[in-house]
Amino acid sequence: MSAKHYLHVAASIPGHLPSSSIIAALHDHNTALTLQALTCGHEKAPTTSPATLKDTYWYPPDQYPITTYNVTESITLFPGIGEYGRKYITFPSCFQNTKQGIKTRADAPGGVTVRAEFRVVQGGADGEIEGEGMGVGDAEWVLVEDVEVTCAWWLMPFVKGKMETAHQDVCRKVVEKVEMMRRQEAVASTSPKAKEGKGRGEGGEDIRTGFADMQREQYGKPGVVVYGEAHRDLQGVVEVDAMESQRVEMPAPLPDKITYR
Template sequence: MTAKHNLHTAALIPPHLAPEDVISALHDHNTCLTLQALTTGHKKLPSTAPETSKDTYWYPPDIHPITTYSVTECITVLPGVGEWGKKYLTFPSCFQETPTGLKTRADTSGVVLRAEFRVIKGGADDGEVDGEGEGVGYAEWVLVEDVEVQCAWYMMPFVKGKMEAAHRDICRKVIEKVIMEKRQDAIVKTAAKAKGRSDSPREERQADALPEKITYQ
């Protein structure tokens, strides 16, 4: 018997960020691959499994191509005993860029997890399982993630806990990453401008020292 569980999370996009900034970050697959709490490594695969490509969850793959990675996650099965209590899993994880964000699907050991990120206009940042919590804010643009995990019913309590731990803060982390990169770009540009201004007087002095006309004897 198969069981399903859904998780809905959201994060407000600050007004100084454009929705395109967040969508662009999602289209850089390294963003989600490196922000997942359980992920320890990944590498791009040459193709996607045919049965995965046929999933009706996807947008038409001929219009929106699917990219697949081999992802390794570290799961703590028995806390408190260090490496002895950890299990490493390697599985395919697929990414499809969409006009509003990103669709993903991961398959591992009988577990299928589908997650869609969307930048939507206006909404509350509830950040609660199944969207049952009260909103705690409002913004013109919001990043939301809807996750569905499917597995055998007896595995669900364990899978649910690990899935929520990995995905609950992803939206917030994506926004924070975009903000940090914007700040770093601004610092680099400011430093470049300052260097340009400091170099200008030196260049002017060097230009003044050159003779106006060179006469060859």
């Protein structure tokens, strides 16, 4: 006889983060794969099991493709003795991108199946997560995860604990990761390299080329003179250095007669 257990987790999305940025992070499957507490490695599988594709849990796979990864988790069986008390298991974990986030299904050894759906939903007084507590329901947007685990009834006490350990903080970590990435992008945009565009026109175009030169040609304005570079004027392109080299230095004229007094 099998048993089922459900877990619902929610994390508020700060007002300065667009909901689309959270969905984009979920569509990068590395986000969810690396933020789970038990996962220690993964690699993309070449195919997805036909039996898994038939699961009615999915949206139509022809419209929403499914990607499978071989995931390795570290399970602690006997605490306090380090690696000797750990067991490593590898199993397929499938991901499907949706409009609101992702759907996942993992088939672990022992007949354990975990289905988890991440969704970005609207919060507020009438929101779907009303009553979650800790101010989550007051947020404009919320990231929620609904998990369902199925296994043999006698395995459930052990599986339930491990599943909750793996999933209880994923929503919060996803939001924190996106926030950190946007903060890093903001810092990078203020770096000296990002400021090298000073003295350039719109779109980073050098003022000596493009639109500026077109204006000079149209209105007969002289171009910018830069020694060692080509100078553009209405007569064409002339090397300034070449003009300098063609000058002939003439001695200063002397008087015809010198008179001493």
